Amino acid sequence: MSTVEPEGDASKAKCQQLLRVLGDYIDGEIDPEMCELFERHMAQCLRCQVVVDTLRKTIALYREGELVLEIPVEIREQIHKQLRKRWQEKFGSQS
Numbered sequence: 001m002s003t004v005e006p007e008g009d010a011s012k013a014k015c016q017q018l019l020r021v022l023g024d025y026i027d028g029e030i031d032p033e034m035c036e037l038f039e040r041h042m043a044q045c046l047r048c049q050v051v052v053d054t055l056r057k058t059i060a061l062y063r064e065g066e067l068v069l070e071i072p073v074e075i076r077e078q079i080h081k082q083l084r085k086r087w088q089e090k091f092g093s094q095s
């Protein structure tokens, strides 16, 4: 009995809520208050750490390749799609 974070639905709901603002978070356009909430949650949630890490790497690749400061909409959509897919693979589908 040493679970830090319960794997319940409430926890998962929080992850999904936070993932919805993830795009803004990556762009650095997130509300500072939300950002703090997100980082605090992430510090103790391995699931979100993995997802964000993957997303950051993906974006870094795009940026290295093209030196874009802004992520084009279609790429952003791709990322979101991948993210959703990964999410569903890992934690089961849930809309």
Ligand SMILES: [Zn+2]
Binding pocket: 014, 015, 041, 042, 045, 046, 047, 048
């Ligand atoms: Zn989480």
